Amino acid sequence: MVEAVVEWVTRVISALGYPGVVALMTIESACIPLPSEIIMPFSGFLVATGRFNLHWASLAGALGCLIGSLIAYAAGYYGGRPLVQRYGRYVLIGPHEFEMVDRWFARWGEATVFLTRLMPVVRTFISLPAGIARMNLARFAFYSFIGSVPWCYLLAYVGLVLGKNWRHISPYMHRLDAVIIGALVALFIWWLVRRLRSARAG
Numbered sequence: 026m027v028e029a030v031v032e033w034v035t036r037v038i039s040a041l042g043y044p045g046v047v048a049l050m051t052i053e054s055a056c057i058p059l060p061s062e063i064i065m066p067f068s069g070f071l072v073a074t075g076r077f078n079l080h081w082a083s084l085a086g087a088l089g090c091l092i093g094s095l096i097a098y099a100a101g102y103y104g105g106r107p108l109v110q111r112y113g114r115y116v117l118i119g120p121h122e123f124e125m126v127d128r129w130f131a132r133w134g135e136a137t138v139f140l141t142r143l144m145p146v147v148r149t150f151i152s153l154p155a156g157i158a159r160m161n162l163a164r165f166a167f168y169s170f171i172g173s174v175p176w177c178y179l180l181a182y183v184g185l186v187l188g189k190n191w192r193h194i195s196p197y198m199h200r201l202d203a204v205i206i207g208a209l210v211a212l213f214i215w216w217l218v219r220r221l222r223s224a225r226a227g
Contacts, residue, residue, distance in 0.1 A: 034063050038071070043085040050089025050177070055096040056149055061086070065177050069184020079181055086177030087170055090142070094152040094169040101156025130154040135164055142172025 038045040046068050053059045065086050071077040130137045130151065138160070141151040155165055 030059070031063055034059075035067055038064070038067055043077070043081060046082060046085040047089040047092070050086045051093040051096070052089075054090045054093025054149060054152070054173075056093075056100075056153065058149075061090075061176070061180060065180030066184030066187070069181035069186075070188060072181065072185045073188045079178075079185060083174065083178040083181045086181065087173040090173035090177070091166060091170045094173075095166065097150075097152035098156040098160075098162070098165055101153040102159060103156075105157055130158060135160055135168065138165055138168040139172040142169060143176055148172075148176065 034049060037049055041048065046064065049059060049064045050061060053061050053064065065082075068077055068082040068086065069079070072079045072082055129141065129147070131154075133140065135155075138151055138155055141147045152165075152169070
């Protein structure tokens, strides 16, 4: 199954170029399980061959993330929780996954949209609770795009460095989940401590 997905992704990008990257990342960010850990590293491999430019490939990926996120946002905005509860299982969004991102959004607010774009798995589903919460559309689009840029750059750069071995990074990227989440939690705690100290000083 994974091999079939890899072959399909490489064919789409090879045939369509940058628009293929945009299209595939749109699918990924619209809550359809198509791993960015396959799409962007292959784009990085094409950078290594001279066909792609690293910056354009990464920005194409981020643009696709934005478009897909807007689709998912609209689904949450207009369909609400009933839509997610009824059809979420068809795109592998179970109650656990949705409740997790819903808690993150309720706790950290709009900043969650930016932070979760740097995290595997969670980054795909955060648009739904943002839409349900009717987050300001302009801010949602802004946070989604700027949060997606570093992720796309990272994966494309890894594909560039690994060259022909880009296929092998997907399992290892998922192992970084705990490290990334831990770093974000530490960053949040540091920010919270500074806010509390500032409030007490005031």
